[in-house]
Amino acid sequence: MNFIIVIKTEINTIEGKRMLTKFKSVEQIKASNNIYGQLSTAIFDGRYIAGQKLPSESELIRCFNVSRTTIREAIKGLEASRLVDIKRGATGGAFVRPVTFERVESACNELFSAGKFSFFELQYALLLIGQMIARIAAHNCTSKDVENLRIIASMKHISCQVLTEQIAGLTNNRFLTGLFQSLVQVATANVKEERHSYTISMQFNTKGLELIEAIAQRDENMAEMAMSQMLRSYFDDR
Known part of the structure; x- marks a missing residue:
C-alpha cells in the first residue's frame, strides 16, 4: 500500500515539474528602466515640451523614492535616446530636445547594425518610397521649385x-519626407567608401540631372524611372 502511495507521489511530482516548465522566469525590471519609461512617456505625451527642463535630481529622487544613482542612470538613458540634452552649471539640468526624425534614423541604424534587416531590404524600401516621392514631386512641381x-x-x-x-x-508631406531622408542617411552611412569614387560620383550626377529634368518637365513616369536609376547608381553593388 505504501509502495503505491510512493509511486503516485513521484508521478505527481513529475507532472508538477512538467507543468512548471511551461512558465517563463520573471525578469526583474531595474528601477532606472522603469523611471526612464515613465519620463520618456511624459515627453512623448507632451507633458514636457521641447526646451523645457525636467525636474531636478532632488525632485525626481523624492518623487520616485530611489537613489541618486538610479535617477542618473535613467537620465543618461534619456540622453542616449536623444530625448534630452544635459547642460552643466548652476542653471543646468536635463532639457527636452525637439522631436525630430533623427530618432527614426538612429533607431534604423541600430536595427541595421543588429542585423534586423539587410542592406538589400533597406535599398528595396528606398526604391519603393523614392519612386512614389518622385511621381508626387513631378505632379506638385511649381515654377519656383524648378528654379531651385x-x-x-x-x-x-x-x-x-x-x-x-x-x-x-x-x-508637402512631412512624414514621408522625414522617413525617406532617414532611410537615405542610414543607407549612405553604410555604403562602402569605394562607392564615393570619382566614377560613381559622376554617374550619380548624371542620373541626378536626369531626375531633375524629369521633375521640371512634370513627367511623372520619367521622374519615377529616373529616381530608381539614380538610387541604384549610388547604392547598388554595395
Whole structure:
C-alpha cells in the first residue's frame, strides 16, 4: 500500500515539474528602466515640451523614492535616446530636445547594425518610397521649385542627401519626407567608401540631372524611372 502511495507521489511530482516548465522566469525590471519609461512617456505625451527642463535630481529622487544613482542612470538613458540634452552649471539640468526624425534614423541604424534587416531590404524600401516621392514631386512641381532644382543642377557635385531632401520636400508631406531622408542617411552611412569614387560620383550626377529634368518637365513616369536609376547608381553593388 505504501509502495503505491510512493509511486503516485513521484508521478505527481513529475507532472508538477512538467507543468512548471511551461512558465517563463520573471525578469526583474531595474528601477532606472522603469523611471526612464515613465519620463520618456511624459515627453512623448507632451507633458514636457521641447526646451523645457525636467525636474531636478532632488525632485525626481523624492518623487520616485530611489537613489541618486538610479535617477542618473535613467537620465543618461534619456540622453542616449536623444530625448534630452544635459547642460552643466548652476542653471543646468536635463532639457527636452525637439522631436525630430533623427530618432527614426538612429533607431534604423541600430536595427541595421543588429542585423534586423539587410542592406538589400533597406535599398528595396528606398526604391519603393523614392519612386512614389518622385511621381508626387513631378505632379506638385511649381515654377519656383524648378528654379531651385536648376540651382542644384548647376552644382559641380550633387549631394545625394541634398537632392533627395529637396525633391521629397515637394510632396508637402512631412512624414514621408522625414522617413525617406532617414532611410537615405542610414543607407549612405553604410555604403562602402569605394562607392564615393570619382566614377560613381559622376554617374550619380548624371542620373541626378536626369531626375531633375524629369521633375521640371512634370513627367511623372520619367521622374519615377529616373529616381530608381539614380538610387541604384549610388547604392547598388554595395
